[in-house]
Amino acid sequence: MNGAQHILDTFHRHNIQTVFGYPGGCIMPLYDALVDDVRVEHVLCRHEQGCALAADGYARASGRMGVCIATSGPGATNLITGVANAHRDSIPMLVITGQVPSGLIGTDAFQETDVLGMTLGIVKHSYLVESADELPAILEEATELAQTGRPGPVWIDIPKDVLLTDTTAAPMSHSAQQAHSCPDLTAAVAMLHAARKPLLYSGGGISLAHAEDSFRAFSECSALPAVVTLKGIGNPGKHNAYNLGMLGMHGSRAANRAVDECDVLLVIGARLDDRATGKLDGFAPNARTIHIDADAAEFNKLRHADVALRGDLNAILGGLSEALREAPLAIDGWRKQCHTWRTTGGFQAADNEEPLAPIIGPAFIRQLSRITPDDTVIACDVGQHQMWVAQHYEFDHPRHHLTSGGLGTMGFGLPAAIGAQFANRQSTVINVTGDGSFMMNAQELATVRRYNLPVKLIIMDNQCLGMVRQQQELFYNNRESQINLDDNPDFVAMARAFDIPALKIERTDQVRRGIETILAFNGPMLLHVAIAREENVWPVVKPGGSNRDMIDETRRSAADKKEKVA
Template sequence: ASAALCALAGKTGFPVTSTLMGLGAYPASGRAWLGMLGMHGTYEANKAMYGCDLMIAVGARFDDRVTGRVDAFSPGSRKIHIDIDPSSINKNVHVDLPIVADAGSALEALVAAWGGRAAPNLAPWWAEIEAWRAKDCLAYRPSDTIIKPQYALERLREALKGRDDVFITTEVGQHQMWAAQFLPFEQPNRWMTSGGLGTMGYGLPAAIGTQMAHPGALVIDVAGEASILMNIQEMSTAVQYRLPVKIFILNNQWMGMVRQWQELLHGERYSESYTESLPDFVKLAEAYGGVGLRAETPAELDGVITEMLKTDRVTIVDVCVDQKENCFPMIPSGKAHNEMILAADAAMFDKGLV
C-alpha cells in the first residue's frame, strides 16, 4: 500500500498527510509530505485538510483526535473513503464515495486508472500550503540551560540520521506527540504507538516485542516518566532475554498532557498531575541489571545519546526536560482544524475556556 500511495502522490501532485497511526506510510522526506494532522498535527496539514476540495482517506477511521469538531471537518470537500471494514464507512463522517477494499489493492487501482495523464495544475494550492508551512508551527524557544523536549528529540533524530534499522515505540502523552512531530519516518511499520486507546505503559512491552522480532535492529521507546512506570517491571523481561532496548525518557515530573489541558482548558486548576516522588531512573535501571544514564543540561545530551547507542544492554536514559513546556500546535477539544493554537498564540489563549 505504501508504494502505491507514493506512486499516486507522484502522478497527481496531491499533498499527503497522515494520522498518528499512519506515520511512515508516506516518507517524511517526500515532497508531498505535510506532516501529521489532527489535534497536535502541523499547521499546514490541518489547514490543508480543512480547505481541500477533495479528500482521499485511506484506512482512516476519522477519530475525534483527527476530525476535531465533526460538523466543521473539511466542510467544503468531497470525500472518498477506502477501508476494508464496511462498518467504518459513514460511521463518524459522511463520505461521498465509499470504497470497501484492501488499501493496497484500491490504491493500485487508482494509480492504474490515472494512467499516464498529466498532473493537474496545483501551483496555487501548493503556494497556499507553502504559506502555511512558513509559519514554522513546530518552532520553540531554545535554551542553553534547560533541555527542551523538542531539542532532545532533535538531537536523537540527528544521531539516528542515515540508519535504516531503527524502530520507535512510545508511551502515551506529550512525549508521544513530540515524537510524532520531530522524528521522521521513511518506511511503514517503524512507528509503534497506542492511538485509539491511548494506553500508558504501551511503549516498553511494544519495544520488547519489536526487539524480539528484529534482534539486530535498534529499538527505542520514547517515554514519559509517568507512562514508563505503568509497566516498568518489564525491564526484568528485557534483561532476562538480553534485549538491548533503549528507553528515552522525557522527564518533566508531570503527567504532561494532563497538566497542559489543566493549564489551557481548565483555568490552571492543577490536580493530581505533578509527581515529586519519582524513583531515580539511573539507579532503577541498574537495579534491574541494565544501564542508566542521565542528561540534565543541553550540553550533556549528545554525549548521553552517543553512550546509549553504543551499549548492547537495555538502557534507560533519563532526560530532565523543561517542566512547563506545552505541545503545540493544539486543536482544543470541540474546536475545528482552523482554530489551532500555536505556541506564539498560547499567551493570548483564554485559559478559563472550560
C-alpha cells in the same frame, strides 16, 4: 495429540515462532507441552498486560500476528487492556487463555472469570472451547480471522480438561480470504480531476494492508498534497515533498489548514478519529469525500462518503496510479499553496544553542531523529513525549513508529519495544517514555534483562503527568489536580537494580553525548532526560473544538498578556 499439543501444532504450521506469556494453573498443560518443544520461543514477561502489549508491538513492527498466553481469572483479566489496545488499532493477535475445567464453569470456581462475556467488545471474535474435538478447527479459524480482512485480536478461552484431552480431530483447512476485487474507480477519478484543491489523507490502514509501496507510488504519480493521522506517520517516507505532516489536535497548522480549505478529501485506510477531525461540523467543510477502506463499517460512520471504495488497498491504489499517470491532475496552484503552508506552518522547534540551558523536549526529539539510523524503531508511551515524537521525529516507514493510537494506553511503550526487538533482532529499538507512563509497566525491565535485549530506554521526566497538567493549565483555569510525580524514584538507580546501565542528563550540552552513548552500548541502556515541568505541546486544539482554532504558544502568550492588562 491432546489439546495443548494441538496448539503447538498450529504454531508450527503457521510459522509462529515467538509467543509472549505467563503461566498459571489452568494453562499449565500448554506450558508442560512447551517443555518438549524447541521450535517455539516463549517469552516470559513479568505481567500479563506486558504479554499482550509485547505481542502487540511484535505484530506492529513485523507485520505478522502476535500471540499472547495467560491462565484463567486474573491472568485473563490482566490481558484485557493490552487486547483492547490491539483491537482499537486493528492489530492481528491470537490470545489463548486457560479456563477452569468444563464441569466447574458457572460455579464461581477458583480463578474462574467469564472471559467470553468480558471481552466481547474488545475482540474481533472469541471462543469458549467446549470439547477437545472442536479445538483444532477453532485454532485454524481463529488464526485466519485475526489476520484477514480488517485485522484484530481473536481470543480462545480453553478449559483445562480440554487441554489435557486427546483427540484425533484434524484442523479444518480454511482457504485464505480472497482480496476484494478492485471496485469501479471511475467516479473517484472523475472527482479528483474535477477538484481544484484535492488532499490525500492516510492512516494506519496502509501498513495493515501491507500497501506501503503502492501508497508511495500513488503519492508520487499523483503529487497530491497529503496529511497523515497519528497511525499514518511514516506512510509517505521522510523525504516526500508533498507531506504536510500530522493533522488533528496536535497536528501541524499546515496540515489542518489544508484540510480546512480542500475541496476533495481522499481518505485511505483511516477511520476519521475524533482526535484527527476535531469538531466534525468544522472538519473539511468545503470538501466532498472519497473514502477507501477494507472495512465497510467505516463508511459513513462519522463523515458521509460521496464515493466509498471497499477492497484491497494495493489493487485500488494501483488502479488510481494508472489512471492518474494517463491523465495527471492540473493542480499546480494548490501544490504551491500547500508548499508555502508547509514552509511556514510546519512543526517548529528551535535548537537551544545555550549549552547550560535546560533540555527542551521537542529539540531533544529532533536531535534524536538526526542521530539514529533510518531503520530505528521508536515505541512510544502516551503523553506529551508521544506527541513530540509524532511531530518532530522523521520516520521513513510506518512500522518504525509504534504508538497507542485509539486507546491511548500508558505503559504501552516498554512491552511494545520488547516485542519489536524480538521481531527485529538486529534493529535499533528505542522506548521513548514519560515518567508517568514508564512506571505503569516498569517491571518489564526484568524481561529486558532476562533476554539481554538491546532495547534503549529514554525517560523524559518532568515529574508530573504532563499532558494532564497542560490540559488543566489551558482549559481548567490552571487548577492542578493529582498530577504531581515529584516523588519519582531515582530512575538511574532503578535501572541499575535490574543490572541495566543508565545515565542522567539535564543540560543541552549533554544531549548529543547521552544519545550517542546509549546507541553505542552493546546491550540495554536507560537515558534519564530531565525536562522542565511547564513545557507544553504546541499547537493544540481544545477538546471538542474545531481544528481551525488551533492554539500555539504565541497566541497563548498574547492571550495571557491581554488578560493581565484587563
